[in-house]
Amino acid sequence: MAGSVADSDAVVKLNDGHLNNSLGSPVQADVYFPRLIVPFCGHIKGGMRPGKKVLVMGIVDLNPESFAISLTCGDSEDPPADVAIELKAVFTDRQLLRNSCISGERGEEQSAIPYFPFIPDQPFRVEILCEHPRFRVFVDGHQLFDFYHRIQTLSAIDTIKINGDLQITKLG
Template sequence: MAVSGAEKDGINTEDENLNNSLYNPGLISPDIEEDITRLLTVPFSGRIRGGMRPGKKIIVMGIVDAEPESFDISLTCGRGTAEEPPADVALELSALFAHRQFLRKACVSGTWGAVEDCIPYFPFIQDQPFRIEIHCEHQRFRIFVDGHQLFDFYHKVPSLPAIDTIRISGSLQITKLG
Protein backbone atom coordinates (compact mmCIF):
# COMPACT_ATOMS: atom_id res chain seq x y z
CA MET A 1 0.00 0.00 0.00
CA ALA A 2 1.32 3.43 -0.91
CA VAL A 3 2.00 5.89 1.92
CA SER A 4 0.90 9.46 1.32
CA GLY A 5 3.29 12.37 1.88
CA ALA A 6 1.27 13.55 4.87
CA GLU A 7 1.52 10.12 6.50
CA LYS A 8 5.30 10.10 5.98
CA ASP A 9 5.45 13.52 7.67
CA GLY A 10 3.54 12.22 10.73
CA ILE A 11 0.08 13.58 9.95
CA ASN A 12 -2.66 11.04 10.60
CA THR A 13 -5.21 11.51 7.80
CA GLU A 14 -8.49 9.65 7.45
CA ASP A 15 -8.78 10.43 3.72
CA GLU A 16 -5.80 9.42 1.56
CA ASN A 17 -7.11 11.71 -1.20
CA LEU A 18 -6.72 14.92 0.82
CA ASN A 19 -4.57 17.54 -0.84
CA ASN A 20 -1.18 17.00 0.77
CA SER A 21 -0.09 20.48 -0.28
CA LEU A 22 -2.15 21.82 2.64
CA TYR A 23 0.37 20.32 5.04
CA ASN A 24 2.99 22.85 6.06
CA PRO A 25 5.79 21.19 8.07
CA GLY A 26 6.63 24.59 9.56
CA LEU A 27 3.31 24.63 11.43
CA ILE A 28 3.21 21.26 13.14
CA SER A 29 5.81 18.77 14.29
CA PRO A 30 5.92 15.21 12.95
CA ASP A 31 5.53 14.13 16.59
CA ILE A 32 1.97 15.55 16.61
CA GLU A 33 -0.47 13.73 14.31
CA GLU A 34 -3.69 15.39 13.15
CA ASP A 35 -6.10 15.44 10.23
CA ILE A 36 -4.84 18.30 8.05
CA THR A 37 -8.37 19.59 7.43
CA ARG A 38 -8.49 20.65 11.11
CA LEU A 39 -4.87 21.73 11.38
CA LEU A 40 -4.32 24.18 14.27
CA THR A 41 -7.96 25.19 14.75
CA VAL A 42 -9.19 25.63 18.34
CA PRO A 43 -10.38 23.46 19.94
CA PHE A 44 -7.51 21.22 18.83
CA SER A 45 -6.82 17.55 19.55
CA GLY A 46 -3.82 15.71 18.15
CA ARG A 47 -1.85 12.54 18.79
CA ILE A 48 1.66 12.65 20.25
CA ARG A 49 3.55 10.05 18.24
CA GLY A 50 5.02 7.43 20.56
CA GLY A 51 3.64 9.14 23.67
CA MET A 52 5.76 11.12 26.09
CA ARG A 53 9.21 10.09 27.32
CA PRO A 54 12.09 11.76 29.14
CA GLY A 55 13.83 14.17 26.77
CA LYS A 56 10.74 14.87 24.66
CA LYS A 57 9.29 18.37 24.57
CA ILE A 58 6.08 19.88 23.27
CA ILE A 59 6.06 23.47 22.01
CA VAL A 60 2.84 25.45 21.62
CA MET A 61 3.11 28.84 19.95
CA GLY A 62 0.09 31.06 19.65
CA ILE A 63 -1.55 34.42 20.08
CA VAL A 64 -3.86 35.26 22.97
CA ASP A 65 -7.28 36.53 21.85
CA ALA A 66 -8.00 40.27 22.09
CA GLU A 67 -10.57 39.73 24.87
CA PRO A 68 -9.47 36.47 26.49
CA GLU A 69 -11.24 34.60 29.26
CA SER A 70 -9.09 31.48 29.57
CA PHE A 71 -7.33 28.74 27.67
CA ASP A 72 -6.34 25.16 28.47
CA ILE A 73 -3.57 22.91 27.22
CA SER A 74 -3.86 19.27 28.28
CA LEU A 75 -1.67 16.20 27.83
CA THR A 76 -3.98 13.19 28.08
CA CYS A 77 -3.99 9.43 27.82
CA GLY A 78 -6.27 9.01 24.81
CA ARG A 79 -8.59 11.47 23.12
CA GLY A 80 -11.86 10.83 24.93
CA THR A 81 -15.00 12.66 23.76
CA ALA A 82 -16.89 15.80 24.78
CA GLU A 83 -19.25 13.65 26.88
CA GLU A 84 -16.58 11.33 28.28
CA PRO A 85 -13.15 12.93 28.63
CA PRO A 86 -10.11 10.67 29.08
CA ALA A 87 -9.80 9.06 32.51
CA ASP A 88 -6.17 10.22 32.81
CA VAL A 89 -4.99 13.78 32.21
CA ALA A 90 -1.26 13.87 32.90
CA LEU A 91 -1.10 17.66 32.86
CA GLU A 92 -3.68 20.39 32.36
CA LEU A 93 -2.43 23.96 32.12
CA SER A 94 -5.11 26.64 32.52
CA ALA A 95 -4.53 30.35 31.97
CA LEU A 96 -7.25 32.41 33.70
CA PHE A 97 -7.08 36.04 32.62
CA ALA A 98 -9.60 37.59 35.05
CA HIS A 99 -7.56 36.31 38.02
CA ARG A 100 -4.17 36.42 36.26
CA GLN A 101 -3.50 32.80 37.24
CA PHE A 102 -1.72 29.99 35.40
CA LEU A 103 -2.96 26.78 37.03
CA ARG A 104 -1.95 23.16 36.61
CA LYS A 105 -3.49 19.91 37.71
CA ALA A 106 -3.82 16.23 36.80
CA CYS A 107 -6.60 13.65 36.73
CA VAL A 108 -5.78 9.99 37.47
CA SER A 109 -8.42 7.26 37.14
CA GLY A 110 -11.13 9.91 36.82
CA THR A 111 -10.15 11.79 40.02
CA TRP A 112 -8.71 15.31 39.82
CA GLY A 113 -5.79 16.11 42.09
CA ALA A 114 -5.04 19.39 43.86
CA VAL A 115 -4.64 22.52 41.74
CA GLU A 116 -1.16 24.05 41.80
CA ASP A 117 -1.24 27.81 41.29
CA CYS A 118 1.84 29.56 42.65
CA ILE A 119 3.91 31.28 39.92
CA PRO A 120 6.20 34.32 40.03
CA TYR A 121 4.14 36.30 37.47
CA PHE A 122 1.34 35.90 34.91
CA PRO A 123 3.11 35.55 31.54
CA PHE A 124 0.27 36.12 29.07
CA ILE A 125 -0.92 39.42 27.56
CA GLN A 126 -4.09 39.86 25.55
CA ASP A 127 -3.63 40.04 21.78
CA GLN A 128 0.08 39.09 22.10
CA PRO A 129 2.06 36.01 20.97
CA PHE A 130 3.47 33.43 23.38
CA ARG A 131 5.56 30.26 23.34
CA ILE A 132 4.96 27.47 25.86
CA GLU A 133 7.46 24.62 26.15
CA ILE A 134 6.62 21.47 28.09
CA HIS A 135 9.79 19.47 28.73
CA CYS A 136 9.31 15.89 29.89
CA GLU A 137 11.89 14.63 32.38
CA HIS A 138 12.04 11.38 34.39
CA GLN A 139 10.23 12.77 37.44
CA ARG A 140 8.43 15.85 36.14
CA PHE A 141 7.33 18.20 33.41
CA ARG A 142 9.21 21.51 33.25
CA ILE A 143 7.13 24.37 31.90
CA PHE A 144 8.68 27.39 30.17
CA VAL A 145 6.83 30.42 28.81
CA ASP A 146 8.67 32.72 26.41
CA GLY A 147 11.99 31.18 27.47
CA HIS A 148 11.47 31.59 31.23
CA GLN A 149 11.04 28.54 33.44
CA LEU A 150 7.84 29.06 35.42
CA PHE A 151 7.42 25.81 37.34
CA ASP A 152 7.83 22.06 37.53
CA PHE A 153 4.91 19.63 37.67
CA TYR A 154 5.72 16.19 39.04
CA HIS A 155 4.26 13.21 37.16
CA LYS A 156 1.01 11.81 38.48
CA VAL A 157 0.39 9.35 35.60
CA PRO A 158 2.83 6.44 36.02
CA SER A 159 3.19 5.47 32.33
CA LEU A 160 4.72 8.28 30.27
CA PRO A 161 4.19 6.51 26.88
CA ALA A 162 0.44 6.37 27.65
CA ILE A 163 0.37 10.20 27.46
CA ASP A 164 -0.42 10.29 23.75
CA THR A 165 -2.74 13.24 23.07
CA ILE A 166 -2.54 17.03 23.28
CA ARG A 167 -5.76 19.03 23.59
CA ILE A 168 -5.95 22.83 23.32
CA SER A 169 -9.03 24.99 23.82
CA GLY A 170 -10.07 28.50 24.79
CA SER A 171 -9.19 32.12 24.00
CA LEU A 172 -6.18 31.67 21.72
CA GLN A 173 -5.04 31.02 18.19
CA ILE A 174 -2.42 28.36 17.60
CA THR A 175 0.34 29.41 15.21
CA LYS A 176 2.72 26.45 15.58
CA LEU A 177 3.03 23.09 17.35
CA GLY A 178 6.29 21.24 17.76
Protein backbone atom coordinates in the same frame (compact mmCIF):
# COMPACT_ATOMS: atom_id res chain seq x y z
CA MET B 1 2.36 21.55 -17.44
CA ALA B 2 5.44 19.40 -16.79
CA GLY B 3 6.85 22.16 -14.57
CA SER B 4 3.79 22.13 -12.33
CA VAL B 5 3.98 18.32 -11.93
CA ALA B 6 7.61 18.59 -10.82
CA ASP B 7 6.63 21.39 -8.41
CA SER B 8 3.82 19.33 -6.89
CA ASP B 9 6.20 16.33 -6.54
CA ALA B 10 8.54 18.56 -4.55
CA VAL B 11 5.66 19.58 -2.27
CA VAL B 12 4.84 15.91 -1.63
CA LYS B 13 8.47 15.18 -0.76
CA LEU B 14 8.57 18.10 1.69
CA ASN B 15 5.19 17.19 3.16
CA ASP B 16 5.90 13.52 3.95
CA GLY B 17 5.87 13.83 7.73
CA HIS B 18 9.33 15.37 8.01
CA LEU B 19 10.18 18.76 9.41
CA ASN B 20 13.32 20.71 8.72
CA ASN B 21 15.55 21.43 11.67
CA SER B 22 17.57 24.63 11.98
CA LEU B 23 20.32 23.18 9.78
CA GLY B 24 17.84 22.49 6.99
CA SER B 25 18.09 18.69 7.10
CA PRO B 26 14.89 16.67 7.50
CA VAL B 27 14.03 15.25 10.91
CA GLN B 28 11.14 12.90 11.64
CA ALA B 29 8.17 14.69 13.18
CA ASP B 30 7.26 13.12 16.53
CA VAL B 31 3.98 14.97 16.79
CA TYR B 32 1.40 15.02 13.99
CA PHE B 33 -1.15 17.83 13.83
CA PRO B 34 -3.36 18.10 10.73
CA ARG B 35 -5.11 21.46 11.41
CA LEU B 36 -4.58 24.08 14.09
CA ILE B 37 -8.22 24.91 14.86
CA VAL B 38 -9.40 25.59 18.44
CA PRO B 39 -10.72 23.52 20.14
CA PHE B 40 -7.86 21.28 19.06
CA CYS B 41 -7.05 17.62 19.68
CA GLY B 42 -3.90 16.00 18.25
CA HIS B 43 -1.86 12.82 18.62
CA ILE B 44 1.65 12.74 20.12
CA LYS B 45 3.46 9.98 18.24
CA GLY B 46 4.86 7.37 20.62
CA GLY B 47 3.59 9.23 23.68
CA MET B 48 5.75 11.18 26.10
CA ARG B 49 9.15 10.08 27.43
CA PRO B 50 12.02 11.78 29.26
CA GLY B 51 13.68 14.27 26.91
CA LYS B 52 10.60 14.76 24.73
CA LYS B 53 9.17 18.26 24.36
CA VAL B 54 5.79 19.58 23.21
CA LEU B 55 5.76 23.10 21.77
CA VAL B 56 2.66 25.28 21.49
CA MET B 57 2.93 28.69 19.83
CA GLY B 58 -0.05 30.95 19.51
CA ILE B 59 -1.64 34.33 20.01
CA VAL B 60 -3.90 35.18 22.93
CA ASP B 61 -7.30 36.55 21.88
CA LEU B 62 -7.99 40.28 22.31
CA ASN B 63 -10.41 39.87 25.26
CA PRO B 64 -9.53 36.49 26.77
CA GLU B 65 -11.18 34.82 29.76
CA SER B 66 -9.10 31.63 29.77
CA PHE B 67 -7.45 28.93 27.71
CA ALA B 68 -6.21 25.44 28.51
CA ILE B 69 -3.52 23.09 27.21
CA SER B 70 -3.80 19.47 28.32
CA LEU B 71 -1.71 16.35 27.78
CA THR B 72 -3.95 13.30 28.08
CA CYS B 73 -3.93 9.52 27.77
CA GLY B 74 -6.00 9.24 24.60
CA ASP B 75 -8.98 11.37 23.59
CA SER B 76 -11.87 9.41 25.11
CA GLU B 77 -14.78 11.53 26.33
CA ASP B 78 -16.82 8.75 27.98
CA PRO B 79 -15.19 7.70 30.20
CA PRO B 80 -12.97 10.79 30.13
CA ALA B 81 -9.31 10.20 29.31
CA ASP B 82 -6.81 10.60 32.14
CA VAL B 83 -5.21 14.06 32.13
CA ALA B 84 -1.48 13.98 32.92
CA ILE B 85 -1.23 17.78 33.05
CA GLU B 86 -3.69 20.57 32.35
CA LEU B 87 -2.42 24.14 32.15
CA LYS B 88 -5.23 26.66 32.45
CA ALA B 89 -4.50 30.36 32.00
CA VAL B 90 -7.18 32.43 33.76
CA PHE B 91 -6.96 36.10 32.81
CA THR B 92 -9.41 37.55 35.38
CA ASP B 93 -7.22 36.22 38.24
CA ARG B 94 -3.93 36.31 36.28
CA GLN B 95 -3.32 32.69 37.28
CA LEU B 96 -1.84 29.68 35.52
CA LEU B 97 -3.51 26.70 37.17
CA ARG B 98 -2.10 23.17 36.89
CA ASN B 99 -3.77 19.89 37.67
CA SER B 100 -4.30 16.30 36.63
CA CYS B 101 -7.35 14.04 36.49
CA ILE B 102 -6.88 10.30 36.94
CA SER B 103 -9.82 7.85 36.86
CA GLY B 104 -12.19 10.81 37.11
CA GLU B 105 -10.48 12.18 40.23
CA ARG B 106 -8.90 15.63 40.00
CA GLY B 107 -5.61 16.03 41.83
CA GLU B 108 -4.41 18.87 44.01
CA GLU B 109 -4.42 22.09 41.98
CA GLN B 110 -1.22 24.11 41.81
CA SER B 111 -1.26 27.84 41.12
CA ALA B 112 1.97 29.46 42.39
CA ILE B 113 3.95 31.21 39.62
CA PRO B 114 6.49 34.03 39.76
CA TYR B 115 4.50 36.09 37.23
CA PHE B 116 1.62 35.74 34.75
CA PRO B 117 3.23 35.46 31.30
CA PHE B 118 0.28 35.89 28.92
CA ILE B 119 -0.85 39.22 27.44
CA PRO B 120 -4.08 39.74 25.46
CA ASP B 121 -3.55 40.02 21.69
CA GLN B 122 0.13 38.98 22.01
CA PRO B 123 2.01 35.88 20.81
CA PHE B 124 3.37 33.27 23.22
CA ARG B 125 5.49 30.12 23.17
CA VAL B 126 4.82 27.31 25.67
CA GLU B 127 7.24 24.38 25.90
CA ILE B 128 6.38 21.35 28.01
CA LEU B 129 9.54 19.31 28.56
CA CYS B 130 9.09 15.79 29.88
CA GLU B 131 11.80 14.80 32.36
CA HIS B 132 12.02 11.62 34.42
CA PRO B 133 10.24 12.90 37.55
CA ARG B 134 8.31 15.87 36.14
CA PHE B 135 7.13 18.15 33.37
CA ARG B 136 9.18 21.34 33.21
CA VAL B 137 7.16 24.18 31.66
CA PHE B 138 8.70 27.18 29.90
CA VAL B 139 6.82 30.23 28.59
CA ASP B 140 8.64 32.46 26.10
CA GLY B 141 11.93 30.77 27.01
CA HIS B 142 11.64 31.28 30.78
CA GLN B 143 11.13 28.32 33.11
CA LEU B 144 7.86 29.00 34.92
CA PHE B 145 7.27 25.87 37.03
CA ASP B 146 7.70 22.12 37.40
CA PHE B 147 4.79 19.67 37.62
CA TYR B 148 5.67 16.26 39.03
CA HIS B 149 4.22 13.26 37.20
CA ARG B 150 1.02 11.81 38.57
CA ILE B 151 0.77 9.30 35.70
CA GLN B 152 3.75 6.97 35.78
CA THR B 153 3.33 5.37 32.34
CA LEU B 154 4.64 8.32 30.32
CA SER B 155 4.16 6.59 26.94
CA ALA B 156 0.40 6.49 27.61
CA ILE B 157 0.36 10.32 27.48
CA ASP B 158 -0.27 10.53 23.73
CA THR B 159 -2.78 13.34 23.11
CA ILE B 160 -2.72 17.14 23.32
CA LYS B 161 -5.91 19.14 23.71
CA ILE B 162 -6.12 22.93 23.44
CA ASN B 163 -9.19 25.08 23.92
CA GLY B 164 -10.22 28.56 24.93
CA ASP B 165 -9.40 32.12 23.94
CA LEU B 166 -6.36 31.73 21.70
CA GLN B 167 -5.23 31.01 18.17
CA ILE B 168 -2.61 28.32 17.54
CA THR B 169 0.15 29.31 15.12
CA LYS B 170 2.51 26.33 15.50
CA LEU B 171 2.72 22.97 17.25
CA GLY B 172 5.69 20.65 17.47
